[in-house]
Amino acid sequence: MIRKLHRWPGLLAAVLLIVLAFSGSVLSVFPAMERIAAPTATQDQSVAELARLVIAAHPGVEQIKRSPSGKITVWWFEGNTPGAARVDPATGTDIGSADPSAVEQWFTTLHRSLFLDDTGRIVMAIAAAAMLTLTLSGTLLTLRRVGGWRHWFSRQRGPRAGRLHTQIARVAAPVLLLSALTALWMVASTFDLLPSDEASPVFPAQVTNQTGFSVADIATFQATPVTDLRDLTFPASDDASDVFTLTTANGEGYIDQGNGALLDWATPGPWTQVWEWVYLLHTGQGVALWGLILGLIVLSVPVLAITGTLSWLNARRGRPRLHGTVSAARAQSVILVGSEGGSTWGFAATLAKALQAAGQSVHVAKLSDFAPQRYQTARQIIIMTATWGDGAAPASAKGVLENMAHMQPTVPLAVLGFGDRSFPAFCAFAQGVETAAVQNGWSLLLPLDQIDRQSPQDFARWGRNLGAVLDLPLELNHQPAPPRATALTLISRRDYGEAIQAPAAILRFALRKQAFWQRLTGPRFGRFQAGDLLGIVPEGSNLPRYYSLASSRKNGFVEIAVRKHQGGLCSGQLIALKPGQQVMGFIRPNPDFKPDNRKTPLILIGAGTGIGPLAGFIRDQGAQRPIHLWFGARHPDTDFLYGEDLNQWADQGALSGLHTAFSRSGQRHYVQDALRQDAQSLRDLIANGAKIMVCGGRDMGAGVRDAITDIMAPLGISAATLKSQGRYAEDVY
Template sequence: MLRKLHGLPGLLATLFFLVLTTSGAVLSIVPSLERSAAIIPAAGELSVAQLAERVLTNFPTTEQITRTASGEIIVYHNGDNQPSAVLVNPIQGTYLAPYQPSTWARWVKNLHRSFLLGDSGRALAGISAVLMVLICLSGITLLVQRLGGWSALLRPIAGSGSQRVHAELARFTVVALLISALTGSYMSSVHFGILPDAANNEPSFPEQVSGGTPVPVGTLTALQNVDSLQLKELVFPYLNDVKDFYSLTTTQGAGYIDQASGELLQFTPSSGNKQLQHWITVLHTGKGLWWFGLLLGFASLGVPALCMTGIKIWWQRRSNTLKPTVSAKSEQADTIILVGSEGNSTWGFAQNLQQQLVQAGKTVHCAAMNELASDYPKATTLFILTSTYGDGGAPSNANKFLAQLDLFNPKPQLHYAVLGFGDQQFPKFCQFGLDVDQALSQKGLQRILPITRINRCSATEFRHWGEDISKHLNIALTLNHNPAPAATTTFQLIDRIDYGVAVNAPTSILRFKPVQSSKKLWHTLRLKKRQPVPSFAPGDLFGITPPQGHSPRLYSLASSSNDGVLEICVRKQPQGLCSNFLHNLHIGDQIDGFIQHNPSFRPARGTQPIILVGAGAGIGPLAGFIRQNVAHNPMYLYWGGRNPESDFLYEPELNNYLKDERLCALNTAFSRATEKAYVQDAIQADAQDLRQLIAKGAQVLVCGSRDMANGVSQVFDNIVQPLHLSVAHLKAQGRYLEDVY
C-alpha cells in the first residue's frame, strides 16, 4: 500500500513535477544574482533616517524606498514628471542603474506558480505541491525500511541499477524537496484563503497627527532608531500635506511616523503568523537566504532523474508481472508454491518451477505467501520462493506470513524447501528467506534440502537449485528462467590496424561487423534474443565478455551506425583479460557483444567550439566525433601518445580531417619523442587561445586514463580562472565532459 501511495501520485503528476522543479531551479539562481549586485552596509553603519536623507539629496521627488530581501535598495520617484524606479547605492544614495524587473524571470515565475494558467493553474500547482509532500514522506519511509532504520540513512546503499540511483538521489534531495513542497503547499493555501493571510493584519491608520511643520527626514527620531538592514519599505507623505505621515515597514513590524514630531504612531509588531509566513517565503524562494535557495535549486535538478528512474522501476515491475498460470485448488494440490515478491521478479521463477512440476505430473497450487491456507490436506511438498525487502524485511505480499504460521496445521507428510532471492551487497542477504526457513523448521516441517540463496536473480544458480530438487524428489526438472537475458549478437573482426609495438604499448584499432545470417542489411539483423541491433554513435559503449570472464568490459565506440562498422581502439594491458583476448583476434574471428548507449558523453549540438582532449586509446571516440563533423563546426584536438613514429593513432585520418576542415587544429604531444611532452603541456601552451574559446562558449570533452584526466582538469582550472570559472562550473553547465577509466 505504501509503495502505491508513493508511486501512483508520482506517475500521475510527473509532467507537473518536471515543470515545477525545473522552473524552480531557474528561479533559485535569481536571489544569488541579486545578492551579488547589492551593496550591503555593515550592521549599525546606516540608519533609515540617513538612508532617506541621502536618497532625497539625489532624488528630491522620492515617493518610496524599498529594500528587497536580497539587500537591493529601490527608489521610486518622479523623474522629469514621469514615474521612475532606480537602484541606488544605500551608503551614498546615488544612482546605480534603472530598476527593470526581468520579463523573462517574471514569465518563469508565472510558469512555476500557475503553469501560465491563472488561478486554475495555481490551484493545480498547489495540488502538485501536496502530492510532492505525500511522495517525499512515503519515500522517506520506504527508504528507511529499505536501509533498516534511520541510523542507516547515511551509510552506503547497496544494490545497482535504477533502484540504487533512485535511492541515492532520494537520500540527498528528499529533505530539500520536502521543504519546497511543504512551503509551496502553505503558500498556495494562503493564496486561496484556506489559511489566514498575515499580510491582512496591517496597523490601522493613526487617528491624529500633529499637523506641524515637517522637519528634515534625517532628523526623525523614529527613523534614526531603525537600522537600514531592518528596512522593508518607507513610503513618504504627500508633498505639502501636513496631515499625511510616513509609512514604515521593517522586519520587526509596521507603523506610521509623524512628519513633524518624528513620533512613531500605531506601530504593530509582526505577529507570530506573519513571522511564520515570512520564513516560509524565504525557505521557498531563497530570497534573503540566497545560498539556501541554491541548495533547493540543486535538489530540484534531481527531480527529472528521480522521475525517469521511478518510471523505469515502475515499468520493470510491470514488465515482471506475469500473467498467473492456472493453478490447482489448494485442497487438491500435491505441491504448493508460495511466493514473496516486492518487485514481481520472483514470480517468473515460481511460474517456471510450476510449469516444470506440472510437466512432471504434479498437481500444483501457486499463490502469494500471504495467502497461506490453514492446511493443505493432499500436499507433500511446499516450496517457498521469496525475496527480502529492505534491511531483512518481508516483501509486501509476504508480510503476514510469519504471523499466519500460528494458525497453520500441516500434515506430517509435508516437506518444504526455501529458495531466497537477494543481493549479496546487502548485509542481510536473503534474511527474510532465512527467517521463513527457521520458522517452518520450528513448526515441525522437514526440509527437503537446506535453504538456497540466489544472488541477483542468477539464472545459473536457479538451474542448479532445480537440479538438486530433482535429485531429492526423483523427478526431472529443467529450470531455465532468465529474467534479464543478455542482448548480445555475434560480431566478426573485419579489419585491424596495429600500433605501438616498438614502444611496448601495443594498441589496435579494431573494426567489427555483425555476422550476417541472411541477405538483409546488417543493421536490420536480429540479435540472439530476437531484438534489433540498436543504433549507436561515437561515445557509446561496446560491451564484450571475454572467455571465462565474469563481467563484460566496455569500450568507447569510434564509429556510428552510418559507418557500417563497430570501431574501437584498444591498448593491450599486461594483465588485461579482455584486452589480451581482443589483441589475439585474427581477421574473421567472432565475438559476442552488445551496445550500451552513453548519452552523457557527446559534443553539444550547435556551432560553439569543441575542444577534444585525449591520450592513448582515448582518441577513439574523439576521432569518431570529428568524423561526424560534416557541418564543419569548429573542433580542436589535443592528443598525447608515446612516439610519433610508432603509435600516432589515426594519423592518416586526422590529416584528412584537417584538409577537409572537419578538424580546425591538431595538437599532439609525445612522451617518448626527442622533446618529451604530455597532452597537458600542449594545452598549457595554448592557454590564451583556449581561454578565448571557452569565453565564447566552447565545450571540452576529455577521454582517456583517470590520471591524464586529472592533470588536464588542473590545467583547465588555471586557464579559466581569469574568466571567474572553474572546471566544476563548466561541468555543471555541461561544458566539460569526461569519459575516463
C-alpha cells in the same frame, strides 16, 4: 501500497514536476545575482540617512523598499510622471531599472501559475503535493530496501538507473521534502486558507495636521538601521492628515509627518514569522547561498524522474507478467521473490500459474516487501530467493533479515534457494532466511531446498514435494527464458597452456558503437568496468556462464580470460572460437568487486584466469595509485597469462610490484606461499591502508584468506576484519 503510492504520482506528474523543478532552479539564481550586483547599506546607516539621500535625488519620493537581498528600490512622482529605480544606498542615486528582467518575470509566472492565474496555482499545488508524496514514499521504500536509517547511505546494487535514482534521492530527499511543504504552504496562503496575524497598527485618529518635519530628524528613522528596513511609505504631498508608514523586520508603525512622533507600532505574531521563514526556505531570498543550494538540489528532480521511469521500465521487462494474481490481503498463497538478475521471477511465475491452476489465489511480490500482517487469508508463504556475492541479500530482498526479527509468525512458510554450486556461497542467503525464520518461531512447510544453475529438474522435484505437503497436484514445468544478449565478434586471441594440457586463452571481442543515450543509460554494453561480469550464452543452452571482465568501456573492447574445463559446454566453445566468429553475451554489473577511488595501495592476488579482472584494474588504475600483484600459475613458459603485459606495466611504473608463483616449475609454489614469503611487505602495505582484491578458484581463495590472516596476526587483524572494513574483496568460483 507504498510502491504504488510512489510510482503513479511520479509517472503521472513527471512533466509538471520537471517544469516546477527547472523553473524553481532558475529562479534560485536571481537572489544570488541580485545580492552580488546590488550595493548594500552599511551596518551603521540609518533609515533617516537613506531617506535624506533619496529625497535629495527625488523630492517627490513615495516609497522606499528594501528586498531581502539588500536591493533598494525607490518610487516617486516628478510632476505627474511616475518613476522608479534601484538606488545606491550610499548616495541615493539611481543605478538601474526597478523592474525585474523579462526572463525573471517569465520564469516567476511559469513557476507560480503556468501563466494560468488561479487555475495554474492549483495545478502547481497538485504538483507540489505529488512531490511531497513521492519524497515520503520514496524515503519509506529506501529505508525498507537498505534495512533502516543506519544503512541510509549503504552501497547499492542493481541496474545503473535504479542505483543512480536511489543515490541521488538519499541526498536530495530532505531538501525536496522541505521545498514541497513550503510550496504547499505558500499556495494555501495565497488562497487565504491559513490564519494570519500580520502587524496592524491602529491608524491614528488625531495627527498634528502639519507637514515639513525633516526625515533626517525623525527619531524612529534614526534608530532603525537600513538593514532592518522592509518598506517606508511617505505621506501624500497634498494631505496633511497622512502619515509615514514604516515596516521593518520587527513590525510596522505610523509616524506623524508634522513632528516625527511615533503614533502607533504593532509587532507581527507567530504566523507572520512562520510565513517569513517559509518564504526564505522556499525562495532563498535573503540567503543567497541557500538559494543556490536549493536550486542545485531541486535540479535533481528531472534526473529522478528519468531514472525512476527507466527503473520502472526495467522492472517491467525483468519480471514476467502474471495474470489473475490478487492483493496481499486476499491471497491463499503468498510468493516472495529475492532476485538480482531477474531469473528467479521466472520460476516464481511458473509456481504461481501452477497454484492458480490448482485453485489457489496467489499474490507475488518482492521479498523486501515481506509484511505478514497484510496476509489476512494466507495459508502459506513461499520464499524463493537467490544469493548475491558472498552470501548477501539480492537486490529485491534487502533488509528482510533485519525485519524478520520484528515480525510475528503467522502461517507456515517454505524457503527455496537458487544459486550455482561452483560458488562458495551457494544459496547462503536462503539458508540465512530459513535460519532467521526458525529462530523467530516460524513453522516450516518444507526444509530448505536448493536449485542449482536454474535446473528445471530440481525445480520440478521440489514442486512435487510442495504439492504433497499442500495436498495439491503441482507439476512445475519450467524452462528458463534466455537472457537478452548481443552478438560479440572475436577480433583476437592469445593462447596458453597447450603444452601442459590445460588450454586457456585471452579473448578480445569488438565493442559495437552505441548512441549517446544508450551509453548514458547503460543497456547491454552501454557502460561496464573491469570486474563486471560477461554472461555468455553457449549454443544449445539458455543458461549463461559468467566470466570476469578484463576491460572497461573506455578501453574500446570486451576482454575475458578463459580456461577449458573438462566437459565444459561454454568454455569448450570459447576456446574453439576463431577470430571473426561470434558468441552471444551480455553484461551483469559486479559493484562489490571494484577498486575504491582512494590513493592508498592496492594489493591484487590471483591465480590462473583470475588474473583477468586484475589485469583490467592495472590497465585502468595503474597511473593513479601503487598497485602490487601476486599471481600464481602452473608454468612460466606456458601458463603466464598477461605475462608480457604485466612486465611492460611494471617497467612503465603502472605496476609497483610483481610477485609470481608457479606450481609446475621445479618446486611446487602457490600464490599463498608467495604471500607468506613477502609477509613483512604485505603487513606494511596493509598498515598503510591498502585494499586487497582476490580473484580465482575457490580453493585458492580459501588459502589466500588463511595466509592473510596468519600474516596479519601480529597486528591483531584477520581477512574477516579487513572484509568488514571494505578492504578485502573476493571474486572466487
